[in-house]
Amino acid sequence: MNKRLVMGCLLAAFFTTGFSQDSIDRNFWKISDDKTITWELKNENRLPHSDHIEFSGEKVSAILYYEVDSLRNLSVSRDVIFPQLRTFNKTNEPDWKKYRAYFRKTTDDGISPSIILGDKIIVPSKVDSIQLSGKAAFFCSPVNGIRVTKTFYPSMENRYLVEEWEIRNISNESRKIKFSNIEFSQSQLGYKGKYSHHIFSAALDSITLAPNSTYSFPVYFGATLNDEQKSEFNFETASKERTSFLNEVYEKLQLKTPDSIINTLFYFSKIRAAESIFDSSMGLVHSPGGGNYYTGIWANDQVEYSGPFFPYLGYFKGNVAAFNTYKKFLENIPKDDTHIPYAFEVDGIFSMDHLDRGDAAMIAYGTSLYLLATGSEKEATFLWPLIEWSIEYCHKMRNKAGAVRSESDEMEGRIATGNANLSTSTLYYGGLKYASRLAKELGKRGKQKQYERRAVLMEQTIEDYFGATIEELETYKYFEENSRLRHWICLPLTMGIETRKEGTLQALFEKLWTSNGVLVELNPEVPVEEAIFWDRATLYALRGAMRVGAANLAYDKLKSYSNKRLLGDHVPYPIEAYPENDMQHLSAESALYCRIFTEGLLGIEPINFQTTRITPKLPEDWGFVELKDVFISGKPITISLKRKGEGDFIEAKIIARGTTVMNKIISNGEDFFVKFY
Structure with a gap:
């Protein structure tokens, strides 16, 4: 991707309160049930604290920036983005702004409806708890017997964000309440x-609310x-659509x-x-989000x-979006000897072709693996020219x-990569491996x-050209002149290459590991708290370790990482990077988290359109794993694994x-196969 745009003022505010070093290993949140996490604030002593979360639908994305001050007063800033509505550049803006020219508006709490009880305007400013469940619910402290809960969610198909207000009468008598809409x-x-751009509320002029009854308006x-x-x-329609989406995602590919x-x-x-x-x-296309990357x-x-x-x-829209991505790249194969564009931004209008990041290797690997996993001969025949x-x-x-x-590589010059880097060669190896199966x-x-x-030959090249001793470990140099440990040395492990397994695992999980996962580079001149990390490398490293049988080592690190991302100071998804781009919740990183389990822990690997190999590697602390409704060759199955006997x-x-x-009965780490005829 292009270099990320840093939102300076928000970044400063966020790291001042939400990412302090003394809170790194302390949970803010708790799991309420298997679909919800909750932050209880009544006895919270780590305030002020701020965070942000993104929600998306087909025509809208919203990033909520919320802060709770030292007195538990809540403030919310709503950055609402309408990805399809491209705006004109301003004369005083740099030309590159055209790549981020989404119609978007930010609104704070200054524009808000009023709740009137008697001769008082109820101000639900303090917050008792916050719940995240695919929606975001803020439970405000009662005021004069009235409790207000504000729940945010996007329309899944239209251009709006909903902030649903639920008014509950917790007193022992009926209350007549008036509303002043905005x-x-x-x-x-x-x-x-x-x-x-529209901001408006749709409450009735007045209601009479019986004890313990509620009234909601958007x-x-x-x-x-x-x-x-x-x-x-229509907030009722939007709520039903969002709930339906969440239920479908919960039921499919359910990990236990x-x-x-x-x-x-x-x-x-x-x-996410x-x-x-x-x-x-x-x-339909999948895009990273994060305030900068939509309809691209x-x-x-x-x-x-x-x-x-x-x-x-097995999510229909996800499969459609994936196919449309590969189709777009197919349609833009260069007619000369130049490299292929690495991106198509802003509704696909702008092709990004000024840099070869090893994108052909990414395409060979990703497209081949996708097609084998779908089991679709029709799609494979159509997309084969792109792979070839x-x-x-x-x-x-x-x-x-x-x-x-x-x-370069996907870091796009943020850090040196030489003329030939390990990422490009390893992804090319993966492309060859899976493309050969497709060809058959x-x-x-x-x-x-x-x-x-x-x-x-490429596996041997990876060993001969990149194999090296660094920090007294038998691992890989990232490029010929490289002398420091780097995050992408994990890639050979994800492809099943075990030649330098022990040294690479030690490098990743001892030398490079921090409380936020794997560093981009081990540089003794840079303090750990200032060092760069990108979650994608951590997620690849965990998957690779699982794949090559280091389940116990990987699980120890996975527990720490998962706890921090779900229950820590910035939740509830994997993030892109630090210090870049405000640690946004880019969506593809969440897909990489899931792949730790599908391809790493369970070792799911398609052999052909009908046959998939499964090689489970359970950590010794786990007595069971179940993956319900995982789609193999387009058909849902449940994989159930239980430890047996001595x-x-x-x-x-x-x-x-x-x-x-x-x-x-199999040994832990033994292959078995799923075949469809």
């Missing part, structure tokens, strides 16, 4: 016509385009382990990965990270030693054999349509 509209011209933060009408905003924190973060990660899908000129697709976030995840989730072009481009970009040259399925035996031979044995069951179709 209504604000502002219009401007953009590329698609007239954009109108506050809308929305936009309309040309002839669209704000009268179409002895660790409730992991189970819950897995669920939340599914939400699946909600960030936007309507665009390319059709990238070769790393969408092709490599989230695309291969969606087939296992990507592999041939990587092949011709090899240097004399056989490593694949690229100008499509009857391309010549390509199958060719790619298999190249994969063998020794490291597991009873493995496969359940399809309520019937046990496989039941066998």
